[in-house]
Amino acid sequence: MTTAHQHFTGARPLTVLTHAALLTGRLLRALWRMPTFLVIGLVQPVIWLLLFGQLFRSVVGLPGFTHAAGGFLRFLTPGVVMMTALFASAWAGTTYQEDIDRGVMDRMLTSPASRGAMAIATMAYQAIQTLIQSLIIVAIALAAGARFPGGVAGVGVTLLAAVLLTLIFSALSDAVALLTRQQATLIAISQFTTLPLMFLSSAVMDLGLAPGWVGVVAEYNPVEWAVVAAREAMGAHTDWNTVRLHLGLLAAAALVMGWLSTRAFRAYRQQA
């Protein structure tokens, strides 16, 4: 009496989580064997942090720069953490893309693995990469002399905000991969979205020094939400209401995007 199909009768929450854990394990094993992208993904942020941080360190002295306390490196670190999370998660869809190309996707879709579990797995995998990369960036910033009065709680909020940002954009990237099935489209979309999103936020520059319209647009930008939550929590005199509001916005956006990316499987099936 042990044939598999007699065991369960629906996609129970426990089954979905078990499947998600199994599928995440598969992705993490591959990452462990070939951590190339994890490392490559760190090159750019480290350059930003160390080069950009030095080059522009006097901008904090400009009148109108409201977050001058603690120097430019303290200001820049949350921005670089979010930028790294954004760039990495915009590429998340390549995992699906490769699975589609190799037939792994079709095999999974004909198995009892739920679409929810498949979406959770790729998002969890990206989130774990973001955690590792964010911790390394904060460590480098500390080594370069930055100090964060927000302490462990501040770093915790930064990690949480980075993970939520990762969930939003990896879900989006997964949906694009399922809908277009083309690597080229995925590259184009991530190129066209990530840079504007980064510069339409206070990731690298205080919005007090930017034209007014940038500040207006930034209020609707998830990258800005994450940067604000992290910077507020890492700095001195944290306004926890601001932190909670922005984390809440990020969580809501992550839920919506996660749901949409599960729906994208339906479109994938229509085209099959």
Next chain:
Amino acid sequence: MGAAHVADPAVEAVDLVKSYPAGRNKPRITALRGLSFAAAKGTVFGLLGPNGAGKSTTVKILSTLSAADSGSARVAGIEAATRPEQVRRVIGFVSQKSGADPMGTATENLLLAGRLHGMSRRDAVARARELLDRFGLADAANRLVQTYSGGMARKLDVALGLMHRPQVLFLDEPTTGLDPHARSEMWAEIARMAGDEQMTVLLTTHYLEEADHLADRLAIVDQGRVVVAGTPEELKSGLRGDAVHIELAQADDRAPAVLRTVPELRDITMDGSTVRGRTDDGARALPPVLAALEEAGMAVTSATLARPSLDDVYLRHTGHSLDADADPKALEVTK
């Protein structure tokens, strides 16, 4: 058409219709135009046809990967369109593309497949070991799949489909791209497991030999329809008599007309310098055939008589030969 009634079939397709958008301002590509067949429990059923005939589309619909525009697809009595989750529990699916994760080992791939089907870790480990042994992959069990040869990877694909002891296994072109040696090994495995595992296998192929060798029953698919179905023997004996193959020294358009004057010969077709026909009694038909050609001044390099092959069956029912596979009319819809 021609589908014998099957009581309680393991796989059943009824009037499947499916079309795809071909792009902007282009008419939709029709992949299936009312395809029907039924496969009895515990048998190997073959869908035979060229690329673009609709075999893969049929398998995708039955395995819940795709939805038909109309018609019904049932697996183990379960309707694929309305209860896909239940269908997924009873099927194994081996697609044309590999399906194994190249960045994992064979063991990891198999364990994941088993656990997704609800097997306990212990059961999955035991089953994986059994399958690796059977497919001769035990020595490579802990190597990354990306280091596997084509034949090894294909065996692993089939093992992945078998992991949870499915009631129905879909094998979509299981030997395409394999060298002849790996292909005959794969045939032996498929024949053996079909006997051992008590399951129904739905095999698609464009190799006549493969269908002849493996399928208990088969359906010939052409342009989105089943044109004829039966056991390979039935199909071949449905063509009365012997096949006559004449090879001319030079292609000559007059050959069919000349041969039509020989009353013993029928179903005459020409393809380059090859002329084919059918006859009830080859021994009696051959002398007048050769005489007629000689009289018309056409040199014959060879003349053979053969029991009908599946290719003859194919030719008879579709009007074109499967061996002449590069048929430009065949719609390329498999992707």
